[in-house]
Structures are given as structure tokens and as C-alpha cells.
Amino acid sequence: MSLPEFNFHSPSHTDELFRLLQEFGPSARVMSGGTDLLIALDGGRVHYKHLISLKEIAVLNGLDYDSSTGLTISANTVLADVAAFAPALEHYACLVDSIEELATVQVRHKASVVGNICNASPAADTATPLMALGARAVIIGPGLKREISVEELITGPGKTCLAEYEIVQRIIVPPPGEHQRSLFLKHSPRSRVDIAATSACISLCIQDGVFAEVSIFLGSVAPRPMRAKQAEAVLKGKQPDPDLLQRAAATAGEECSPISDLRASEEHKRHMVGVLIFRGLEQLAVQT
Amino acid sequence: MNTHVIELIVNGDLREVAVRPNLTLLQLLRDHLRLTGTKHGCGTGDCGACTVLLDGRPVNSCLTLAVEARNRTITTIEGISTSGTTLHPVQQAFVEKGAVQCGYCTPGMIMSSVHLLRTNPDPTESEIRHAIGGNICRCTGYTKIIEAIETAARAKKGSGQ
Numbered sequence: 410m411s412l413p414e415f416n417f418h419s420p421s422h423t424d425e426l427f428r429l430l431q432e433f434g435p436s437a438r439v440m441s442g443g444t445d446l447l448i449a450l451d452g453g454r455v456h457y458k459h460l461i462s463l464k465e466i467a468v469l470n471g472l473d474y475d476s477s478t479g480l481t482i483s484a485n486t487v488l489a490d491v492a493a494f495a496p497a498l499e500h501y502a503c504l505v506d507s508i509e510e511l512a513t514v515q516v517r518h519k520a521s522v523v524g525n526i527c528n529a530s531p532a533a534d535t536a537t538p539l540m541a542l543g544a545r546a547v548i549i550g551p552g553l554k555r556e557i558s559v560e561e562l563i564t565g566p567g568k569t570c571l572a573e574y575e576i577v578q579r580i581i582v583p584p585p586g587e588h589q590r591s592l593f594l595k596h597s598p599r600s601r602v603d604i605a606a607t608s609a610c611i612s613l614c615i616q617d618g619v620f621a622e623v624s625i626f627l628g629s630v631a632p633r634p635m636r637a638k639q640a641e642a643v644l645k646g647k648q649p650d651p652d653l654l655q656r657a658a659a660t661a662g663e664e665c666s667p668i669s670d671l672r673a674s675e676e677h678k679r680h681m682v683g684v685l686i687f688r689g690l691e692q693l694a695v696q697t
Numbered sequence: 698m699n700t701h702v703i704e705l706i707v708n709g710d711l712r713e714v715a716v717r718p719n720l721t722l723l724q725l726l727r728d729h730l731r732l733t734g735t736k737h738g739c740g741t742g743d744c745g746a747c748t749v750l751l752d753g754r755p756v757n758s759c760l761t762l763a764v765e766a767r768n769r770t771i772t773t774i775e776g777i778s779t780s781g782t783t784l785h786p787v788q789q790a791f792v793e794k795g796a797v798q799c800g801y802c803t804p805g806m807i808m809s810s811v812h813l814l815r816t817n818p819d820p821t822e823s824e825i826r827h828a829i830g831g832n833i834c835r836c837t838g839y840t841k842i843i844e845a846i847e848t849a850a851r852a853k854k855g856s857g858q
């Protein structure tokens with residue numbers, strides 16, 4: 410790696426961070442783990458004169474769970490810490506599964522969950538679980554604080570709705586519902602370390618024998634992680650039976666909009682969406 | 698480019714170095730501190746040859762800026778044996794099991810294994826495979842490496858370490 414020249418800043422307070430962001434504007438980029446950013450800089454895909462590390466800002470650290478707020482993941486929290494956090498393992502299986510499937514042990518010890526979301530890749534592994542679980546992002550900027558859903562945060566490939574001077578301070582995943590169950594499935598032609606050709610996350614709740622709540626999100630098959638609304642509608646209020654699951658899976662394969670790329674063809678991705686959704690629904694339907 | 702003077706602890710020694718922001722931790726270790734045990738393979742986070750422990754966590758030193766190591770503790774392959782004369786149990790097991798062929802992946806592989814056994818002293822084969830998923834070996838076919846890690850785990854258990 411032969412990185413281009415840049416200045417490095419490591420503020421210890423958010424006031425200083427916002428001052429730098431306002432001063433440098435688009436020539437600056439914030440970094441937490443930097444595992445994607447340094448490769449993009451090295452490859453000349455992005456150019457920044459200033460990198461601003463968030464690591465020394467204490468209010469951006471921490472990982473917490475309580476039964477009323479849910480799971481709070483701060484800007485600097487690394488993927489490996491979430492995957493090893495007992496309440497995450499207990500209550501947010503799909504999120505932990507997605508992290509276990511993301512890149513390598515080394516990357517998971519450096520890269521942050523918030524960074525994975527803010528890089529806004531259509532294939533970001535943690536995006537579909539966070540969206541399916543209804544996670545919200547707390548955004549801060551100079552004198553401002555706002556909260557939006559993670560689904561609204563990502564607007565396109567590599568794009569978020571963050572202004573230049575804003576950062577995601579933390580992500581809050583609401584506490585799971587009483588009968589909620591979830592899983593994450595990923596298909597990569599080569600290995601699990603690889604970027605997903607397709608991925609899917611399903612979170613649902615079966616009550617009185619019918620699908621009461623269903624949330625399905627798909628990765629790598631649209632410009633951003635997408636909600637499979639039509640497949641959800643097929644399931645809602647119905648009893649799980651193999652025909653219904655098959656119909657929902659086929660619907661998901663039809664409603665997504667993948668492109669052919671080096672990982673798989675459009676047809677193969679659509680087919681695999683159907684396969685993943687059917688497998689996932691089948692697994693969740695038999696869980697008690 | 699602003700140069701930064703940073704302090705960090707490398708293999709137990711406090712070091713003070715002046716680094717340019719675009720210097721990677723891998724370059725600092727190999728080119729400035731002459732710790733050439735850590736290898737440069739791909740430079741893009743894919744092969745794991747550059748794995749070191751940063752505050753006890755395995756990271757790709759090629760994807761870490763040297764300046765990010767300010768006030769942190771780094772352990773490289775040169776620093777894992779506590780005595781300096783005997784091998785670390787994982788190193789010993791790699792030698793005994795023939796888990797080293799060309800040796801290029803070995804330092805990174807051993808750092809990942811050391812971290813695994815610290816956090817999970819009795820791993821299953823699948824856990825071992827998962828833990829070294831970020832380390833590529835083009836020679837051994839991995840079988841001997843996995844046997845070596847299993848052997849090191851048993852040795853550690855036997856010695857009560």
C-alpha cells in the first residue's frame with residue numbers, strides 16, 4: 410500500500426471535530442476503523458486532504474443494552490465487540506450472524522458497525538439486519554441532533570443523507586418483540602469472507618399461528634439495501650405453509666433489481682434471493 | 698502533511714517515533730523499527746500476513762495507520778515468546794507439526810492463533826478455521842496449521858497456562 414498524502418487529525422471532543430469538518434468541508438473525511446477508506450484512498454477511488462479520526466472522542470465509544478432502550482452501538486464500536494456481546498447474541502441473532510459473515514477476524518476487530526453503514530455499500534452486511542430490526546441512527550452536528558431510521562440513512566451506493574458536517578453518533582436497535590425471531594443469510598460464490606452476491610435478513614413474529622409481523626430486507630440486489638415489501642405482504646396474516654413460503658420467496662426474487670457484475674449474473678442473483686428467502690422462512694417458521 | 702511524534706509500546710518497549718500520516722503501521726514496523734517478522738503480502742487486508750496485535754486485538758497492520766497506534770500496545774511475532782530464548786507454545790507446535798513451508802504466512806497465522814487461544818483456549822476445528830479465515834496460506838493446505846493450533850491448545854491446557 411502506498412497511500413497518497415493527507416493530514417491526520419484526532420480531535421478529543423465533538424466541538425473540535427465539528428470545527429474541523431466545517432473548516433475543511435468536502436476535503437475532509439471522518440474515519441473510525443478506516444479499513445474501507447484506506448483501500449479506497451490507496452486505489453485512488455477517493456481523494457481527501459484531511460482524515461479526521463473519531464477514536465479519541467470518548468462520547469463516541471460504548472456498547473450497551475437495556476430492555477427498554479434496546480442495543481446502543483456507538484460510532485467507534487467495532488464489529489467484533491458487538492458479535493461477542495452477550496445481549497446481542499441473545500436478542501439480535503441476525504445482526505450477530507451478519508457480523509460473523511463479514512470480512513475477516515482482523516477487519517472485524519478494527520472496522521466499526523457505524524462505518525459499515527455509513528459507507529453505504531449495497532452489500533453492507535450489517536445494513537439489512539439493522540433495517541429489519543428497525544434500528545435508528547442518532548445524528549449529531551454543530552448544535553444539532555436528529556434521529557432517523559437506518560433505512561432512511563442510506564440513500565444510494567456510497568451515499569447517505571448525512572450533511573458534510575454531520576456524523577452518526579450511535580445506532581439504537583429497539584428491544585425485540587416477545588415472539589420476534591430473525592436470521593441473516595448470505596450467498597457468496599467463493600467464500601464467506603467475500604462480499605455478498607446476495608444477502609437477506611428476515612425478522613418476523615408468528616402469533617396465533619399466523620405471520621403477525623414480517624420484515625424482509627435484501628442486500629446486493631438494488632442500489633441500496635432494499636425492503637421486500639411485496640414478499641412481506643404475501644406473508645402477513647397468513648399461516649406458514651410451504652406453498653405460501655415458496656410464493657413469498659418467488660415474489661422477493663421478482664421485486665428486487667439486481668445487476669450482473671463480477672460476483673453473479675442478474676438471473677442468478679434473483680434465483681438466489683428466492684432460495685435464501687425460502688430457506689430463511691422455512692427455518693424461522695419451525696423455530697419455537 | 699503534518700508529521701506526528703507518537704509514543705507506542707512495541708513488544709514491551711516504549712518507542713517514540715516521528716511518523717507521516719500516510720505511513721502504515723506495517724511500514725513503521727518493518728522499515729523504521731526493523732521488525733521484519735511481520736510480512737507484507739497483499740497490502741489490502743486480504744492475506745493476513747501483516748497481522749499484529751493492537752491492544753491485544755488481531756488487526757491487519759497494512760490497513761492501520763502508524764499514527765493510529767499512538768499510545769497503544771503492539772505485539773508482533775518477535776514479541777510473543779516471553780523468555781526470548783524459548784518458542785511460544787504456538788510457535789513450537791507449528792515447528793513440531795510441520796505447519797511451516799515457505800513461511801511467508803506463518804507470522805500472521807501465528808498471531809491470529811495466539812489471539813484465538815487467548816480468547817478461546819479450547820477451540821473446535823470449525824472455530825480454528827473461522828479464526829484463521831483472514832490468513833491465506835498458499836503452501837500447506839491448512840491441515841498442518843490446524844493440527845498445530847490444536848496441539849498448542851492441548852499443550853496450553855496441559856501446562857495450566
Ligand code: FES
Nearest residue numbers: 738739740745759
Ligand atoms: S499485507 Fe495486510 S492483509 Fe495482506
Ligand code: FES
Nearest residue numbers: 798799834835836
Ligand atoms: S507456508 Fe507458505 S504461504 Fe503458508
